[in-house]
Amino acid sequence: MLSPVFIRNLKACLGEENVLLDPEDLICYSFDAASGIPPRKPGAVAIPRSREQVSEILRVCSRHGVPVYPRGSGTNLTGGTVPSPDGIVLSMVELSQILDIDAENLTATAEPGVVIDKLNKAVAQFGLMYPPDPGTVATCTLGGSVAECSGGLRGLKYGVTRDYVMGLEVVVADGSIIRVGGKTVKNVSGYDLTRLFVGSEGTLGIFTQITVRLVPAPQARRSMLAVFDSVDKAGQTVADIIIHRVVPATLEIMDDITIRSVEAYTPVGLPVGAAAVLFIEVDGYPEVVEREAGIVRDICQTHQAQEVRVAKDEVERDRLWEARRVALPALARVKPTTILEDATVPRSKIPNMLSAIKEVARKYSLTIGTFGHAGDGNLHPTILTDASNTEEMTRVKAAIEEIFQTALSLGGTLSGEHGIGIAKAEFMEWEFGPAGLDLMQRVKKAFDPQNILNPGKVVRRAGD
Amino acid sequence: MIWYEDTQRLRQEVLRCMKCGNCQAVCPIYQELRREAGVARGKIRLVEAYLGGELPATHGLERRLDLCLTCGACTASCPSGVRFDQIIISARAAMIRERGLPIGKKLLFYGGLRNRRVVKLGLKGAYIVQRAAFRRHPFRKAGYPRLPIGLDPRRIVPEVAARPLVEASPPMRVKKPVAQVAYFAGCLNNYIYTDIGHSVINVLAKNGVEVSVPREQHCCGIPCFAHGDLDLAREMARSSVDLFWNQRVDAIITSCATCGVAWKHHFHELLEGEPSYAEKARALAQRTFDVAEFLVDVVGYLPPQGYLQRKVTYHDPCHANRILNIRRQPRAILQSIPGVEFIEMSNPDRCCGGAGLLSLTHYQLSMRISARKVEDIKRTGGEVVATSCPACRLQLEDALNRFGTDTNVVYVTQLLDEAYNL
Numbered sequence: 081m082l083s084p085v086f087i088r089n090l091k092a093c094l095g096e097e098n099v100l101l102d103p104e105d106l107i108c109y110s111f112d113a114a115s116g117i118p119p120r121k122p123g124a125v126a127i128p129r130s131r132e133q134v135s136e137i138l139r140v141c142s143r144h145g146v147p148v149y150p151r152g153s154g155t156n157l158t159g160g161t162v163p164s165p166d167g168i169v170l171s172m173v174e175l176s177q178i179l180d181i182d183a184e185n186l187t188a189t190a191e192p193g194v195v196i197d198k199l200n201k202a203v204a205q206f207g208l209m210y211p212p213d214p215g216t217v218a219t220c221t222l223g224g225s226v227a228e229c230s231g232g233l234r235g236l237k238y239g240v241t242r243d244y245v246m247g248l249e250v251v252v253a254d255g256s257i258i259r260v261g262g263k264t265v266k267n268v269s270g271y272d273l274t275r276l277f278v279g280s281e282g283t284l285g286i287f288t289q290i291t292v293r294l295v296p297a298p299q300a301r302r303s304m305l306a307v308f309d310s311v312d313k314a315g316q317t318v319a320d321i322i323i324h325r326v327v328p329a330t331l332e333i334m335d336d337i338t339i340r341s342v343e344a345y346t347p348v349g350l351p352v353g354a355a356a357v358l359f360i361e362v363d364g365y366p367e368v369v370e371r372e373a374g375i376v377r378d379i380c381q382t383h384q385a386q387e388v389r390v391a392k393d394e395v396e397r398d399r400l401w402e403a404r405r406v407a408l409p410a411l412a413r414v415k416p417t418t419i420l421e422d423a424t425v426p427r428s429k430i431p432n433m434l435s436a437i438k439e440v441a442r443k444y445s446l447t448i449g450t451f452g453h454a455g456d457g458n459l460h461p462t463i464l465t466d467a468s469n470t471e472e473m474t475r476v477k478a479a480i481e482e483i484f485q486t487a488l489s490l491g492g493t494l495s496g497e498h499g500i501g502i503a504k505a506e507f508m509e510w511e512f513g514p515a516g517l518d519l520m521q522r523v524k525k526a527f528d529p530q531n532i533l534n535p536g537k538v539v540r541r542a543g544d
Numbered sequence: 545m546i547w548y549e550d551t552q553r554l555r556q557e558v559l560r561c562m563k564c565g566n567c568q569a570v571c572p573i574y575q576e577l578r579r580e581a582g583v584a585r586g587k588i589r590l591v592e593a594y595l596g597g598e599l600p601a602t603h604g605l606e607r608r609l610d611l612c613l614t615c616g617a618c619t620a621s622c623p624s625g626v627r628f629d630q631i632i633i634s635a636r637a638a639m640i641r642e643r644g645l646p647i648g649k650k651l652l653f654y655g656g657l658r659n660r661r662v663v664k665l666g667l668k669g670a671y672i673v674q675r676a677a678f679r680r681h682p683f684r685k686a687g688y689p690r691l692p693i694g695l696d697p698r699r700i701v702p703e704v705a706a707r708p709l710v711e712a713s714p715p716m717r718v719k720k721p722v723a724q725v726a727y728f729a730g731c732l733n734n735y736i737y738t739d740i741g742h743s744v745i746n747v748l749a750k751n752g753v754e755v756s757v758p759r760e761q762h763c764c765g766i767p768c769f770a771h772g773d774l775d776l777a778r779e780m781a782r783s784s785v786d787l788f789w790n791q792r793v794d795a796i797i798t799s800c801a802t803c804g805v806a807w808k809h810h811f812h813e814l815l816e817g818e819p820s821y822a823e824k825a826r827a828l829a830q831r832t833f834d835v836a837e838f839l840v841d842v843v844g845y846l847p848p849q850g851y852l853q854r855k856v857t858y859h860d861p862c863h864a865n866r867i868l869n870i871r872r873q874p875r876a877i878l879q880s881i882p883g884v885e886f887i888e889m890s891n892p893d894r895c896c897g898g899a900g901l902l903s904l905t906h907y908q909l910s911m912r913i914s915a916r917k918v919e920d921i922k923r924t925g926g927e928v929v930a931t932s933c934p935a936c937r938l939q940l941e942d943a944l945n946r947f948g949t950d951t952n953v954v955y956v957t958q959l960l961d962e963a964y965n966l
Contacts, residue, residue: 100579104604107593108580113564119589127579154580155565173578193578197569218569409623412562 081165082123086144090126090168093136100125109151109169110162113216115419116467117159117502122149122169129174131249131257131288137170138286139255147532150282152193152224155216157420158501160228160281160537167532172223175288178202187246187263189291192223199292209297211238214497215408223287229279231497236427236455237329237363238295240497242278249289250277253528263291276523281499282534284527298363301329302373303391305400306358306380307351311335314356315431317383318454321360322427324379326372331455332359335434338407338449338462345410348403354386356434358454359404407451408462414447415464421480423487424458424496436486437461443482444475458496484510500538508539546816547630548774554634555595561588561626567618572895572913573611581608584618584628591635601642609636611906613899613913614770615862636772645773649901653768653776660762664708667735671704678703683950684941696907700942702736709734709741713757716745721754722843726791728784728807728832730800731763732934740934743961744799744835750964751845753838755797760787764806767900774814781811782821789824795842796832799955801864801933802900807832808868834864836873836932836956850966851883852959857926858886859917859940860893861933874932874956881963887924894920898939914943921951928952930959 091099100106101124110119123146128134141148147167154161163169176193183206190199197218200210214220214230224230226248231240247261261267261274277284308314314333321328334342334357339350350357358380362372373390380388391397412418425433434450437459441448452459461483465476484494484507494504494511509517520539527533536544547553567584568574580586590608593599612632619629645653656662678687678701686700695701705712709729725748733741741757748755765780784807788796798804812825839845856878864870871893879886897903897913921929921944929944929951931937940953 102604103599104590104602104608105579105581107599108586108589111563111589113562115562153565153568155568171579176578195569216565219565406623409562409625412624416559418562 082146082168083144086140086146087124089140089144090124090137093133093140094126094128098127098129100127109154109171112154112156112159112161114157114159114162114501114503115417117162120162120164122163122167123165125169125171127171127174131175131251134170134251134286134288135255135257138251138253141168141532142254142530145530145532147535148286149534150223150227150286152221153195153216153219155220156224156228156501157498158495158503160499160501160534162502164536170286172286173221179289181206182263183208185263186294187291188294189289190222192221192226192287192290194222196220196222196225203294204297207297208294210244210292210294212241212244222290222292226278226287226290227280227282228499229497231453231456231458233330233332233453235453235458235497236331237327242275244293245274245278245290246293247291248274248277248287250285250287252285253530253533257288261291279499281501281538283524283538284533286533298329300366300369301361301363301397302369303359303361303397303400304373304376304380305389305403306360306385307354307387308356308358308383308385309354311356311434312431313383313385314358314454315434317358317380317385318430319428320379320383321376324375326362326375328360328372328376328455329363330359330361332404332452333357333430333454333459334359334404334407334451335449337447338411338451341410341414341449342403342406345413346402346406348399350403351386357403359401404451411449411462411464415466417465417467419463419465419476419480421461421463421483422452422458422496422498423461423483423492423494424456425487425490425492427455427457429490429492430454430457430459432490433459433487433492437483440479440482440486444479446472446475446479448479453496456496457492481507502537505536505538505540546774546813548634548637548813550634551595551638554591554631554638557627557631558588558592558595560624561585562624563589564623566621566623567628570617570621572613572615572617572897573909576909576912577611582611587612587635588626588628588631591631594635594638601639606639606643606646609639610902613862613895613897613902615895615899616866617862617895620866633770633772637774638772640772645771649771649773653773657763657767658776658780660760663731663763667704667708671706674704681945684945686941698946699907700945702938702941704736705738709738710757710759710761712738713741713745715756716749716754718749718752718754720752722752723794724754724756725795725797725838726788726793727755727757727797727799728761728764728788728803729757730798730803730934732938733799734761737934737937737955740799740937740955740958743955743957744797746961747839747845747957747964748797748835751839751843753843756791756793758787758791764803766802766806766810769806769810769814770900777810778814781806781814781825785811785815785821785825785828788828794831795838796828797835797838798832799835799957800935801834801861801868801870802935804832804834805863805867834868834870834873834932836877837868837870840873840876845877847880848882848960848963850963852881852963852966853883854928855885855887855924855926856928856930856959857889857921857924858892859889859896859921859929859931859936861931861936862893862895864932865893870932874930877956877960878930881959884959887926889920889924889926891920896936896939897943898935900935903939910939911943911946914939915947918943918947918949922949926951928954928959930954930956932956
């Protein structure tokens with residue numbers, strides 16, 4: 081519980097109306113989009129409106145030893161923003177200005193509460209684009225997505241958030257404000273703290289300004305859908321496209337369970353007997369797009385795709401992508417609880433991973449639908465279950481562990497884009513070993529000696 | 545027991561929410577407040593906590609459940625298809641069952657709205673004192689409050705009509721009518737915007753439709769329904785169903801998006817537990833049409849000949865657009881008027897911020913939402929905003945005035961009527 085003195089200090093920095101204490105508000109900040117993580121109310125919600133206020137809050141929190149749980153739109157999937165009653169939620173949504181769009185240096189600088197979609201609309205006026213596009217692009221904040229190092233559908237060609245963050249202004253645990261990186265393409269001064277902060281999930285510092293790299297927006301794009309009667313053929317197609325030196329912006333896969341769920345939810349004309357479908361989009365200059373689309377179509381046909389649909393215009397493109405867009409909600413409809421994972425493997429191991437997931441589903445008698453970013457090896461095995469069935473939940477837990485182990489044994493990682501948060505913290509040692517984890521814990525301690533920055537997430541420390 | 549009273553169904557519906565937060569992108573209230581309690585996801589979590597016994601029926605909960613425009617944008621965009629429009633009403637109803645109506649709403653609903661004569665008398669009184677209480681706007685039929693009567697001094701309030709529409713519209717006889725209809729005007733058109741009411745009657749008559757305006761018609765009861773008083777809403781639904789069941793007409797015409805929703809959906813939902821009433825309500829729902837829908841899809845209205853040189857844009861009322869699917873018909877009417885240059889605004893389907901009582905209880909918030917609408921309207925360069933709901937007109941007139949533009953707000957049939965008479 082928070083002490084009255086602390087609350088008084090907090091109100092002194094922010095003003096009465098920017099500190100929420102009512103139980104009704106605290107309940108609203110007790111969760112995020114992760115399923116299976118029990119909600120926990122914070123002691124208070126603090127809503128700063130300037131970097132000075134953020135710094136002031138951290139000063140007060142470090143003085144009182146009160147944990148700080150930073151939060152953007154609360155759309156993350158691993159419990160990374162779930163607070164605790166002895167700490168405060170730091171809601172960053174009011175720091176929401178785009179400060180600078182620098183078309184000459186191809187950068188944009190914005191506050192963390194800017195919603196990515198808004199940033200993209202603003203830079204589009206300059207013919208530019210900020211490529212990372214997590215599924216929640218219309219809601220998630222830039223700060224949250226930098227903290228989680230979000231990926232999205234364009235990872236194969238454009239990379240992930242990490243590849244676009246050039247500089248940060250960060251408030252560190254004691255309230256000091258530091259700047260790392262900047263607008264220059266080349267920068268080798270000192271340690272690369274920018275990269276360390278990206279994906280740190282709020283455990284190392286609080287961003288107050290973010291400078292990102294922009295790229296020219298592609299002039300044309302072409303979408304295709306290819307249907308296969310075996311997962312292997314789809315996997316071979318993915319490999320072959322890359323071998324032919326075509327790098328699609330997007331290369332998505334969907335398995336049979338997902339296809340059937342999508343068709344049951346919104347009939348979009350996917351063949352329900354199919355084993356896998358690929359969604360492919362190439363983008364760039366119109367002439368290149370035309371040529372690459374032809375190559376991709378030929379490769380799909382070489383691998384005996386039962387059907388290849390090419391979108392002729394934007395309307396057809398939207399219709400085609402509808403099936404991919406509704407994948408998660410369609411699966412979510414099947415059972416009361418949906419557990420979405422993002423174990424990731426090298427692209428070439430996608431067929432192995434898909435068949436391993438099928439095997440896990442069979443072994444533990446679970447329904448698992450898999451879809452995801454085949455082009456970058458990032459799959460989303462989605463377990464359809466019922467949280468109130470404790471017996472089944474034990475099997476779910478075992479299945480998840482086995483999926484993680486398989487991903488790691490194939491040279492992959494626990495998380496491609498959702499982060500570790502609370503949900504996967506216990507598995508970190510599998511990936512990094514005791515020495516690796518120990519080093520991370522020491523990094524955490526160097527940045528946050530009192531353990532007040534989003535404690536209990538990513539790397540746990542004794543007592544979390 | 546109907547859906548809105550079934551706690552079990554409510555519990556199942558809130559469980560379907562994945563907490564993805566996609567509703568943040570479309571919720572007009574969240575876009576202003578940026579607080580979790582302002583958006584559907586937060587409120588769903590609150591309802592969950594309330595149903596699970598974690599949170600008692602507090603005043604704080606009641607206040608947060610008040611923060612919904614019932615615009616339906618979250619429901620329309622929810623990837624899991626969660627019916628937040630139903631959740632919010634059910635939750636408000638559950639709160640009222642436990643706590644009773646707050647005193648202000650009780651006075652308004654039971655002391656006023658429930659009784660037609662009281663409403664009529666009250667508005668007659670308002671008509672008499674309005675010149676004293678309000679300073680007239682230079683060109684709008686509205687006034688600014690002179691005295692601190694709990695209204696923002698910059699707010700304009702429309703004038704109450706000298707005679708309610710139902711008293712000023714004798715039954716109209718048409719030779720060989722193509723259809724006989726009864727017009728359910730709704731409170732706003734009956735007592736305040738009688739110009740809308742008359743235009744509806746005129747354009748229908750022009751198209752050979754015989755219109756009767758039953759004098760005893762009364763409020764549809766949606767304000768009570770929206771705030772969770774289902775018993776009173778049911779009582780009022782019964783009286784409307786009784787009155788119009790006896791009209792022996794081909795159709796019931798509405799010219800208020802929310803009244804239209806009452807007739808098409810809420811009356812029979814509310815009366816589900818009373819088979820004889822429910823059946824009548826369902827039969828009447830089948831025969832209820834929004835006036836633009838009736839003109840375009842049913843009678844095939846006469847194209848107007850008069851030339852109206854005006855730049856016009858259209859605002860989609862939430863209830864017309866998302867519940868009644870009325871989008872195409874009003875636009876078709878506007879575009880058929882010679883001389884009208886129709887300019888689509890961006891986000892025509894974004895809530896105007898009116899949302900019934902919310903514009904009284906949360907005026908500042910409601911104006912912040914309207915401010916965005918005003919920006920979209922201004923960018924079209926239109927001289928006239930047409931819409932299909934008098935409640936939107938009420939809000940838009942005030943907002944356009946407040947944010948410094950003299951753009952006129954009309955109901956779609958007003959322009960059509962004008963074009964017919966040129």
